[in-house]
Amino acid sequence: MADTLSKNSRIYVAGHRGLIGSALLRRFKADGYVNLITRDHASLDLADAGQAALFFKEQQPEIVVLAAGKVGGIVENKIHPADFISRNLAIQLNVIRSAHLAGVQRLIFFGSSCMYPRECAQPMAENMLLTGQPEPTSMAYAIAKLAGLQMCLAYNQQYGYSRFVPVIPNSxxxxxxxxxPASGHVLSALINRFHDAKVSGAAQVTLWGTGSPRREFLYSDDLASACLALLHTDLQKVELPVNIGPGQDISIKELAELVAGIVGYEGDIAWDSSKPDGTPRKLLDSTRMKAIGWQAKTALRDGIQQTYNWYLNHKAQII
Ligand SMILES: NC(=O)c1ccc[n+]([C@@H]2O[C@H](COP(=O)([O-])OP(=O)(O)OC[C@H]3O[C@@H](n4cnc5c(N)ncnc54)[C@H](OP(=O)(O)O)[C@@H]3O)[C@@H](O)[C@H]2O)c1
Structure with a gap:
């Protein structure tokens, strides 16, 4: 089968200023793709059906990476569940439907490991989705993501094509x-907490929970490589959806110590066990992804170091 992706393909990266979208955009640029289409949120609200439909009709993208969405950590999910479910459902519905009508050849949709049951056997394989209740704190987000995943599969099934590719990256x-610290994910929030503590000379940093949950972290550039591999692959040979993770997890306590070491924070780390831990373990079984020849290349220590370097250079603009 001919490759769907060429250097001249019209590629739309939705959410190109975010964590995942920006990694994809960097990778497409570095690899010499020349027809890249981007719009920031202010000029195109993908939650607005009319705006999304008009954009696809006018731009006729051939490839779409759907990295626009409402994302956040435990606290944000608890405070704004209505925003998580409504914004993500609206974006997915508008983009996937418009992509179908515009004849998009391939679209990558990002699901989340939050979609798996809270008490899921580890590592979590794709066939374990919908075998139990997701973690209550991120239920609204998880249900929106499950709906997006099913939408991709439903379009593929009803129209007899394999164009929409739901993937499930871990953290x-x-x-x-x-x-x-209030709205970010655990790893980036830890970088910020420890950096501020180092600068202020704090003797102790108190973190939420017990530190015992285990998580799997994927560097954004490794996710971009996985997406490129999926855009080149003959989808007839791939069972969907596809988990994407490096295959190793780490406890939050070990992660905190690793981040503190990289940042250079030398004070104590205390744990507030009255605060929730969330799901005990989230490790993905990425056998399907590895079968198409991908594996993560960035060691966790190196990825955190690169992230911290970037944070130091951009702190004035981002926090
Ligand atoms: N981060 C993870 O660990 C992770 C893991 C698995 C899956 N995912 C999924 O991957 C996708 C991207 O995540 P991310 O971490 O890259 O998120 P992010 O850094 O928050 O970026 C999301 C992007 O979406 C844009 N956006 C939000 N609402 C929009 C709207 N209504 N119209 C147009 N653009 C909109 C945002 O623009 P503004 O900032 O201008 O609003 C932002 O550029 C999400 O669907 C997320 O659920 C993320």
């Missing part, structure tokens, strides 16, 4: 992450 980190 992504890297440059352009959200470092805000």
């Amino acid at each position: 992504v980190y890297g440059i352009n992450d959200n470092f805000d």
